[in-house]
Amino acid sequence: MAVIIENDKIRAVINEHGAELSSLIAKGTGIDYMWSGDAKYWGRHSPVLFPIEGKLKNDSYHFNGQEYHMTQHGFARDQDFAVVECDDQHATFELTQNAATKEKYPFDFRLHLTYLVKDTTLTLDYSVYNPADEQELFFALGAHPAFKAPLMPNEKYTDYELTFAPAKTRKKIPLANSLTDPMHEFDVNENRLAVSRELFKNDALIYNLQQEPTKITLQDTKQKHGIQVGTKDAKYVGIWSAYPKDGQFVCIEPWWGLADPQDADGELTHKFAINKLASHQEFKAGFSVSLF
Template sequence: MAVIIENKQVRAVINEHGAELSSLVAKDSGIDYMWSGDSKYWGRHSPVLFPIEGKLKNDSYHFAGQEYQMTQHGFARDQDFTVIENDGSRAVFELTQNEATKAKYPFDFRLRLTYTLTASELSLDYSVYNPAEDSDLYFAIGAHPAFRAPLVPGEAYTDYEIDFAPAKSRKRVPLANSLTDPQAEYAVDEAHLAVSRELFKDDALIYNLEQEKTIITLQDQAQQHGVKINTKDAKYVGLWSSYPADGQFVCIEPWWGLADPQDADGDLTHKFAINQLAPKQEFQAGFSVTVF
């Protein structure tokens, strides 16, 4: 099932399966800014990444003396969420532990995603609550939205560019075989990137945002159409597109976590960039997408 929220400017479609945004249409132009999900290139639109972001070393971890298996980006994207609120322009989706999640992740949790439309902006707010009485919750969370490029007929993938604001030096995190090396971060001046297939030949480009408010814009060179992603307080952002396959999309991915380092010891409590939430406490984060 899908949920539709809209206002005078924008209509968004969110699937209950994965609470995944599948369509974001500007009503004046009819442009759908979200990737189609063509499985020939990449079969998703905007999955939520929980309770891990990226890949675990050996696709496994251990906690309290027991080993667990979990594949890249976790399980939330493949679970059916419950719609607990929908007023037409705002919808709230909820996922809690179940038999399937407990087999991979031994924690009780409450995950809520709130989608809100305000003019031409769609906000996505995350809430993670730890219902336990006496144990901490360890988790990461992130987004993986894929935006169409090009957006209008007559343009090409390579007509697009990515801009960061503020324009400043940032640290890149190396990625090899889907694992990171945070200790080898290096500074780059990449406030402006021309979109090309070769840009993504080494997988995702990962930037350490240091939880500084950052706006990342994907737009055509004429700056007529595009999206602005306001990351608010994300720890990292990943940029990704299919390579060498010619998928007509670019992902801009705010993350509150990171794939395992190459030297990870597998202990979830030691995991790099993990979030640790005390009993009866709530974690909140989010980002927004403005279309133009």
Template sequence: MAIMIENQKMAATINEHGAELVSLINKTNGKEYMWSGDVKYWGRHAPVLFPTVGRLKDDTYKVDGKEYHMGQHGFARDMDFDVLKVEDDQVILELHSSVQTKQLYPYDFILRLTFKLTNNGIQVGYEVENPADEEMWFGIGGHPAFKVPMDRNHFYDDYVVKLKPQTVRNVIPLNGSYADIDHLKEERTSEIEVSRERFKDDAVILDLGEEPTTITLTDNDQRHGVQLKTEDAKYVGVWSCYPQEGQYVCLEPWWSIADTVDSDQDFKHKFANNHLGAHQTFKTEYEVDVF
């Protein structure tokens, strides 16, 4: 079922399946900013990535010597969430560990997503609670896909992704589906031009160092676009399909990353993974403003 929320300026639709934001509309001009989810190119809109981001080595990992199997980006995006709270301009959705999830992931958890409209966009909050007496490890991230082009006056390759502040960041290459952290490239990357060829090797991944960062996707005239703001994401992935010509670009704030090339597949050793002690809670958010 889809839940609609709105305020005076913005309207959004969130699916209970996957707790996925599927529509974000500026009511002033009627403009839709989210990708349509055309299955010919990529059938999702903004999946939540939990309890892992990216691909595990051979889709396999171990906890305390026991082997588990889990697909790319985890399972939360394919599960039905419970509706915890609905107001005019916000909704809170929740997913609990279950017999089904324990087959894929051994930990007890409570995952909450909060969607709250602002004057110019939406805040997306993540909360991971460990209800157990034992510690847990997890990854989490966002994968929102934005419509490109955003108007009739521009084409796909008229767009650019800009990052602020302008600073030196590590660019993390992928070796197949895995993070190749032994071959980091240190670059003063403040702009990423959008083109099909730019994504021929998959996502462009930047290390944000858990520092406040604004990532803007806009046309070269800066007429329309989106700004994604994060205070503490570890990485951002910028991605679109290749060689297919899907009309979207994803700005993906991540608090984890795919397995490294040399991963030993022990989930407790996983590079950039997150840890929660017994009965602890992890909270973070990102915000999207539209113009």
């Protein structure tokens, strides 16, 4: 089942399975800005990354002396969410613990995703709540939206570019075999990037945003149309596309967490960039996607 929210300018379609945004259409042009999800290249549109972002070393972790196994990006993207609020322009989706999640993750939790359309912008707000009376909740969270590039039939993938605002020097985090090396992040001044297949030959580009407000724009080089992702407090952003496959999309991924470092010891409470919630506390985050 899918939920549609819309105003007079944009329409968003969100699947209850994974609470995944599958379509984002500008009504004036009919352009759908989201990747089609063609499994030949990458079979998703905009998965929710919870309760981990990225990969665990050996796909496993330990908590309270017990070993648990979880594959890359966690389980939320493969769970059915409940729709708990919905009207023409907004919808809230909920996921809580169940027997399947408890096998991989021993915590009670409540995850809410709220989608809202306003003018030509879609906002996505996250809420993570710890319902336990005594136990702390450890988690990471992330987004993985894939935006179509090119958007127009007379364009090519390489007609697009990425720009960052504010323009500044940022820390970049090495990634190898899907594991990170945050202790060796290094300064880069990469505020404008030409989109090409070779740009992603070493997997995702990861930037430390230091929770500073940031806008990342994907647009054609003539700057006629594209999208702008805005985040107020993301810890990191990942930029990714298929390589060497010729997938016609670019992912701009705000993250509140990070894949395991290569030297991770496997203890969840030690996990780099993990978030921790006390009993009955709530974590909030979010980002926006503006169309032009």
